[in-house]
Amino acid sequence: MIDMAALIDAAFEVKKRSYSPYSQFAVGAALWCEDGSIVVGCNVENASYPVSLCAERAAVAAAVALGHRKFLALAVVAGQHPVTPCGACRQVLREFGEMTVFCAAADDLQHPEVYELSALLPHSFDLEASR
Numbered sequence: 001m002i003d004m005a006a007l008i009d010a011a012f013e014v015k016k017r018s019y020s021p022y023s024q025f026a027v028g029a030a031l032w033c034e035d036g037s038i039v040v041g042c043n044v045e046n047a048s049y050p051v052s053l054c055a056e057r058a059a060v061a062a063a064v065a066l067g068h069r070k071f072l073a074l075a076v077v078a079g080q081h082p083v084t085p086c087g088a089c090r091q092v093l094r095e096f097g098e099m100t101v102f103c104a105a106a107d108d109l110q111h112p113e114v115y116e117l118s119a120l121l122p123h124s125f126d127l128e129a130s131r
C-alpha cells in the first residue's frame with residue numbers, strides 16, 4: 001500500500017536540500033519503490049543553466065543506483081502551487097512503467113493533485129515501442 005502522506009513528506013523534506021541558486025525554485029521528489037522503500041531527489045542547478053538536473057530525474061538516478069527498477073508512485077513538492085514533472089522527466093519516469101504522480105503545494109501537502117503518468121505523457125515512446 002502506498003503511503004501517500006509519507007511519500008509527500010519525503011519530497012517536502014528533501015526539497016530543503018535543493019541546490020537552486022539560479023532559479024531560487026527548490027523542488028523535492030520522492031519515489032515509492034516496489035518494495036515499499038522511498039528514494040528522494042532534489043533539483044541540482046548549474047552555472048551552465050541547461051545542465052541543471054530536475055528533482056524527479058535525480059530521484060530516478062538515485063533509486064536505480066540503489067537497485068530499484070519499478071516505481072509505484074512519485075511525489076513532487078515545490079512552491080505554493082502544485083507542479084507536475086517537466087516533459088523530459090515524464091519521459092525518464094515512463095521508462096520504468098506506470099505510476100501515480102502526487103503533485104502537492106508546499107503549504108497544503110495533504111491535498112495533492114493526482115495523475116497517472118500515462119495521462120501526463122500519453123502515446124509515449126517507451127521500452128516496448130523501442131523493441
Ligand code: THU
Pocket residue numbers: 020023025026027042043044045052053054055056076083084085086
Ligand atoms: N524543476 C524540477 O526540479 N522539477 C520540476 O518538476 C519542474 C522544474 C526545477 C528545474 C530548475 O532547477 C527549477 O526547477 C526551475 O525550473
